[in-house]
Amino acid sequence: MVGWHEELMDWLQPFLAPLGHRRRRRMCPAYVAGLIGPGDRKSVQPMAARDSGVSYDQLHHFIGSGVWDASALETALLVEADKLVGGDNAWLIIDDTALPKKGCHSVGVAPQYASALGKTANCQSLVSVTLASREVPVMVGLRLFLPESWTDDKERMARAGVPTDRQIARTKPEIALEEIDRVIASGVRFGCVLADSGYGSSGPFRQALSERGLLWAVGLSRRQNVYPADVALVFPVASTGKRRKYHIADQPPVAAEAMLAGEKWQKLSWRRGTKGRLTCLFAARRVRVADGHKHRMLDNRVQCMPGDEVWLVGERRSTGEQKYYVSNLPTDTTLKTLAATIKARWVCEQAHQQLKEELGLDHFEGRSWTGLHRHALMTMIAYAFLQSRRLKAAGRKKKTHRSAAATEHAGRQESDPRDLRTATAATMPPL
Structure with missing residues (x-):
């Protein structure tokens, strides 16, 4: 300093x-x-x-x-x-x-x-x-x-x-x-x-982000109800009474935890920590979160209809703890990218x-x-x-390492043209 x-x-x-x-x-x-x-x-x-x-x-x-x-x-x-x-x-x-x-x-x-x-x-x-x-x-x-x-x-x-x-x-x-x-x-x-999840569990918060044209990946309660992505909205006609005002889902929602229970979980690493690579088990599938309009069902229950289609991602940690997330990242996003995005919040x-x-x-x-x-x-x-x-210090260090690596590489070329090993880039100093 x-x-x-x-x-x-x-x-x-x-x-x-x-x-x-x-x-x-x-x-x-x-x-x-x-x-x-x-x-x-x-x-x-x-x-x-x-x-x-x-x-x-x-x-x-x-x-x-x-x-x-x-x-x-x-x-x-x-x-x-x-x-x-x-x-x-x-x-x-x-x-x-x-x-x-x-x-x-x-x-x-x-x-x-x-x-x-x-x-x-x-x-x-x-x-x-x-x-x-x-x-x-x-x-x-x-x-x-x-x-x-x-x-x-x-x-x-x-x-x-x-x-x-x-x-x-x-x-x-x-x-x-x-x-x-x-x-x-x-x-x-x-x-x-x-x-x-303190923010991601709020449907209005997620919807407001989407209305602003933003990409997002947020935590979610494991108890949050979700529908499969292929859920259909039907409009049954009652024989008596008033006509229905809204469509309803053709299948009931389930908790996020239950939705991913049967999925294939993969062990993924998203970055290197002080003790080596950080890894967890992850699974994901496309769903529609139950945060649409509320509808009173025949049994007098109030049920939220399906919202927009999003990714539901689950994380199983070595401690046994499980976390759940939702994201509106594109449908072709890989599981590794979803995991890396979610875990970037730690900084x-x-x-x-x-x-x-x-x-x-x-x-x-x-x-x-x-x-x-x-x-x-x-x-x-x-x-x-x-x-x-x-x-700035990291940039100077990286530039110095590159110069040293180039000099060393040139020296190796003179002594042994077959030695083409690449020097590793310097990283940020500890924060």
């Missing part, structure tokens, strides 16, 4: 211009540098104590109550992320991450499921959006989810500074769709949207961990909506800067 302060100042120029006032243009690099620099705590007070050029009051005012628009910096972050990892082969990964908290006054804090802890805990929950390619993630969005205990209490939201247009109950999939629209509007390039977990452990995403000690989102934005900017350095 020698000389990184100077490089940071140059890299931050697109973010500093929208800030306007020269004091804010000085506080932004100081805050980002404080997140990147040494120290176990990355909250305002210890960062200010480690920087002789700024005071606690200055940093606190900048992040908590300063008058500046974060949207311009969010747009600049999307532009830089697209430069780093954007493209047709990039993934846009939707997930959420929890920030454990004590007390009840920090905005959005409530007992809710925390994936990092694997249980329900008192925490804030943020919907995250990550752009990634070549196993390199860049976080581009973090938006706070407000549980009912907050949206039902207008006074509580007002005390925490929740903007008026955010003082409504919204699900995590709804927040995610708004973020996806923001990413699309910025011109960021990506090829496929990935998400876990967002890596990004969550690094933002917390290296950059203090969960160290913010303020209570306000504005302060939390600005702190999260600064951590994402810091993370994008670090990723840019890592990619």
